[in-house]
Amino acid sequence: MKTFLTATLVTTLLASSALAQDLTDIRFTLGWKTQGSDAAFFVAKDKGYFEEEGLNVIIDQGEGSGATVTRIMGGAYDAGFGDINAIIQNASERPDDAPVMVYMMWNQPPFAIVTKKESGITSIEDFQGRTLGGAQGTPTTRLLPVFARTNDLDMEAIEISNMAPNLQEPMLIRDEIDGALVFNITSYFNLLANRQDPEADYDWWQFGDYGMDLYSNGLMVSQRLLDENPDAVAGLVRAVNKASIEIGVDQDTAMEAVVNYDNLVNAEIERQRLNFAYERLMASEEAAEIGLGDVDDERLARAIDIVVEGYGLTATPAVDQVFSREFLPPREERELVYEAD
Template identity: 70%
Template sequence: MRKTGLFALALTLLSSSAALAETNIRFTLGWKTQGSDAAMLLAQEKGYFAEEGLNVTIDQGEGSGATVTRIMSGTYDAGFGDINAIIQNASARPDEAPVMVYNMWSNPPFTIVSRKETGIESPDDLAGKTLGGAQGTPTTRLLPVFARSNDIDLDAIRIDNMAPNLQEPMLIRGDIDGAMVFNITSYFNLLLNRQDPDADYNWLNFGDYGLDLYSNGVMVSQAMIRDNPEAVAGLVRAINKAAVEIGLDQEAGGDAIMAYDNLVSRDMEMRRLRFAYETLIVSEETAELGIGDLDDERLARAIDIVVEGYELETTPEVSQVFTRQFLPAREERELVYEAN
């Protein structure tokens, strides 16, 4: 009995030491539980974080831009959010802004959505129309840059400011001709309002008309990069493993979503997951560089666009916004997407 007791005590001490050796990471999502978060949730559900010696706590978010401020406050170490919010904060508070370490959305979600009957099929069709937008959102803030890039007279467009939750209802009623939105949000808001966003609506994606921006990905605090780079690399490896896996098996992502939050609609979030991959993640650039990476020259242009749109006083360097030092090897980031 004595030997058995000592052996049990030894196992307990070893287990305690292993637990103490784990790195705790507080991770914030960009919004409430959504299919676009599947890579982080699958990495958690399948133990990929644990395999890297990480104890990751995942909380719901308050907006992809808020991810940056949550990390800057010190409440979170890492999160899933918008690289353009990093650019804004790197301009004003370069010593505090987080850094993107794994870019996921190669295509920007910034869009003007309109009912097809309004005839808005190209930027030229916006003259004389009324657009609804929420103040401070990237799509609304970048409209002047979009207009200048496409030789549109901004004075010929009426802008109605409104809360984000009013945009789709007012669009459906015909109170506005178009709404300045995130496509991955508005598409599903329309579905929830029993609309057909494909058959009955047009989508002017800013990325197709000169505003070749990046968007969401995994970002971490500068303190975490400085103090625990091994943990950053492990975090990226785990999320990359899950993101690549979901490309071939979306149902695995759906299982992880439901394991995290069984109150969401699996059908709706599976559709959102596929929308994220097909519309925002999969691109010619992703095929060339692999998921997680980006093109420095394109990012430099994107930084200039954001500096202009937000009238920032200084222009951040690419290295202040993104680093690839934690990315797995290119062959490990090969993304093959097969809808299932």
């Protein structure tokens, strides 16, 4: 009996080792530090969805959703979660190197201007004659001139105060600026951390509501991975889609996976951020029509034009340089039902 058990154990270990050797390594970068809005990647790993697709996905924290693009272009990562607008910029300047978005997650843009309700700003016209604080290089700051032109605002009448991202909310709270040029999914929770009520005491002027019909973050992969292992790309998309759809009705499992990855996160705040992402960035009318993960080509073409103008690019990338739906699961498998807990 002892000999039989030992032989069985050896056989099992060898089989497990062979399976591990057969998995394709995917080096994956998040858009920032661990956040609840990243839950789909952690769920896909914890529940074995990546492994079922023959993938060993190694997930690292990020340095910004735009930095995801440069990390992939530099060859350190095969895939990641980041901003399609950074892809557009690099597809214009380095078309042979820029990654490609293969699964759009944040159908609605997080770019916004946040102001205090007590500021007296009751319309976007009131930005004129005021000071807005922005971090250089962020999409919200760089696209403000296009926002102004689109809405007939005098950009020269708006003063921009350049500052580090971590100073925006504190300076807004202290009335040192009249508004902050932000990502709503970041700034909202920064205000909470500063014991503010972002709903009751602040107004959020969303770029998407004022003619800036942009897309935002999703799953992107390197051109090398697309060329050399399209099956791995398809498996990666299937696994992330499966997890994303499940999270819509099960935030408990999602948060367990987030905490499993990083037990130092504030689980309460990150659960709120997860729900914020689903409610305000993912569960849109367009996503309900075409399914999570896809884009509308005409809308993306308009978004590309906005970014080309805002970033002063010399070449306009084609839609298929920026996004590929080749690896999307069937429409019926991408039906997002969101039920907040």
